[in-house]
Amino acid sequence: YAEPEVVKKKKVRSKNKCKRVGKLKAGEKLSIVFFLNGPVGVNRNEFTRYLGKLVTDNTICPVRVHSWGEMGNDVEDHLWAAVKEKFTNPEMEAYRGHIFKKMVKAWTNYRSDLNLKYVKPCQSLEDAIENVPCGIQKDDWEWLVTEHYLTEEFKKISVRNANNRAQGSMPCHLGSMSIGELTYQMTDKEGNMPSFTKVFSCSRQKGGAIDPKSARKEAELIETMHQNPGINGLDLVEKCFGPQKHGGILGYGSGITPKDLRTPRNEKNPEVEAQLQRSEEEKAALEEKNGALEAEKAVIAAEKEALFHRLNNMESNYMVELRSLREMVMLQQTTWSSLHRPHDNHNQYI
Secondary structure: OOOOOOOOOOOOOOOOOOHHHHOOOOOOOEEOEEEOOEEEOOOHHHHHHHHHHHHOOOOOOOOOOOOHHHOOHHHHHHHHHHHHHHEEOOOOHHHHHHHHHHHHHHHHHHHHHHHHHHOOOOOOHHHHHHOOOOOOOHHHHHHHHHHHHOOHHHHHHHHHHHHHHHOOOOOOOOOOOOHHHHHHHHOOOOOOOOOHHHHHHHHOEEOOEEOHHHHHHHHHHHHHHHHOOOOOHHHHHHHHHOOOOOOOEOOOEOOOOHHHHOOOOOOOOHHHHHHHHHHHHHHHHHHHHHHHHHHHHHHHHHHHHHHHHHHHHHHHHHHHHHHHHHHHHHHHHHHHHHHOOOOHHHHHOO
16 A cells, blocks of 8 residues: 655745734834835834735725826825834835835736736636635726736736846845845944945855856956946946946845936035036136236237337338438439530630
8 A cells, every 4th residue: 555645835925914013002103224215124024014915905906907007196195104104214204205116016016926826827718707816806806807917918018027037147045135134234333335246246145155147247346346446336337237227226126226326416526526626727727828828919919010010110211211322322423424524615625
C-alpha cells in the first residue's frame, strides 16, 4: 500500500486585516515618519497596509472606473480623512500628494491582481463573469470584466507593461522593504546619507551576492564618481542608466522624482548665484574698459583731425612761399638779363 504523496501548500501572505490600526481607540493615532517623501520607521508597515486596505474597499472606491482620475474629489477627500484619522505627522498635509501617489499604485496593483487571478485563468467570458471575487458585487464585476479587462485598449496596455517589466534585468531584492526605508536605516546619527552606489549595491544583493550585470553597473557608478567628484545624484544616474522619466528615479524609490533633485527655478543655487555675480562683475569691468577705449579712440581721432588740418595748412603755406620764391627768382633773372644785354648805341660807334 503506497501512501498518498503529501503536497505542500505554498505559504502565501494572508489577507490584509490591519489589526493594529483597527484596535486603535477613538482619537488614538499612530505616529508616522517620512523620509525621501515616503513612510519609514516602526509604523511603516501599518501605514502602507492601511492605504492598501482603503483603496481595495469598494464601498469607498467605486469599481466602475477605468482609471484613478475618474474617482472624483469626494472619494479623495474621504480617503484623506480616513488616513488622518489613524496616523499623524507634524507635516502631514505637505505629504498628501506623495501619500496619494502610493494609494494610486496600490489601487493599480489591486486591479491588476484581480485580472491575473480571476479573469486570465478563465476559458470563456461566461466563466470570467461567474468568477466573482470576494467583496465585489456581481453586476460591478460583470462591468469590470466586459467594459475594462477585455477591451482592446486594456489588453494593449497590459502587453506593453508586461514587456517593460520583462526588460528589467537588474531587479531589486529588498522584498517588502522600500529603498527609502533602506536609505533611512543606513543614514547615520549625524544625518549623513549613504552614497547612491552603496544603496544600489545593497538593494541588488540576494543571499549576500550581487548578480553580474548589477556588479558591472556598480563598477561603472564608482568609476563615474571618481571621474566627476561632487557629481549630483540625478546626473550620476542619468550618466549610467540614461535619462530618467518624470515618475521616478532608478535607485531612489517611488518617492523621489527628477524634479525633486533638480534646483527649482524659483530657488537660488549658491554656486550658480556666485557664478552669475562673477559674470556680472566681469561684464561691468569689460564695459568700463570699452568706455575708456572709446574715449581714447575719440581723443586719437580728434588729434588726427587736428594734425590733418595742420598738414593742410602747412602745405598751403608751403605752396604760397614756393610760388613767391619762384616769382622772385624769375624777377631776378629778368633783371639780370636786362642789365647784361648789349645796347644798340654802343654797337653803332664801334
